[in-house]
Amino acid sequence: MAIRASVFIAASLDGYIARTDGGIDWLGSGDGAEDYGYSEFFDLVDVLVVGRNSYEKVLSFPEWPYGEKKVVVLTSRPLSVPAGREGIISSSAEAPEILLNRLGAEGVKRVYVDGGVTIQRFLSAGAIDDLTITWIPVLLGTGIPLFGPTGRDIFLRHVRTRAFPNGYVQSTYEVESPVPVTQS
């Protein structure tokens, strides 16, 4: 079975995933008892593939949020890994299709791709299969964008949309005909 690459992310209504300085304080206004399907999604993925900027943001959190899940940090620079986590965090500078082929050959079935630049690179490479975006009803005006230049049209098939009582609206899309990634 081909490996599946999924995006699960929150964005402001005007398409930003963080403030220009990386701030995500505006994400904290949700209903604390509701996780918007995050843990159900997270349980389904084998590996998290995350851009360096997002990884460094996560390192600033009081607690490591990914448990024992394997994490591949995409970076072109040497990476420091917190003590005790060397077995689950690795770094890579592989192109999306190369990385997915390698992980697929290692038996990985589904990856969670995170970080704005990283998601954009994977989309441009035709390496994303599905996206779940939770739209937060706020206009930030500026910030780190979820999407960017793609080099071509990328058509999506709408799977479902659900609205939460607090105004968050979550839509899932499948990418039509992503470039097939096969196990080597």
Ligand SMILES: NC(=O)c1ccc[n+]([C@@H]2O[C@H](COP(=O)([O-])OP(=O)(O)OC[C@H]3O[C@@H](n4cnc5c(N)ncnc54)[C@H](OP(=O)(O)O)[C@@H]3O)[C@@H](O)[C@H]2O)c1
């Ligand atoms: N709203 C949300 O749900 C959400 C979710 C995730 C993240 N965020 C926020 O998004 C912000 C970060 O997003 P971002 O767009 O700045 O970037 P990002 O995707 O997290 O990181 C981008 C960096 O990753 C490295 N990279 C990516 N692909 C690579 C490859 N194939 N080879 C080598 N290096 C690669 C590069 O760093 P090097 O300089 O090392 O080459 C690149 O500058 C953070 O503030 C984070 O908190 C928000």
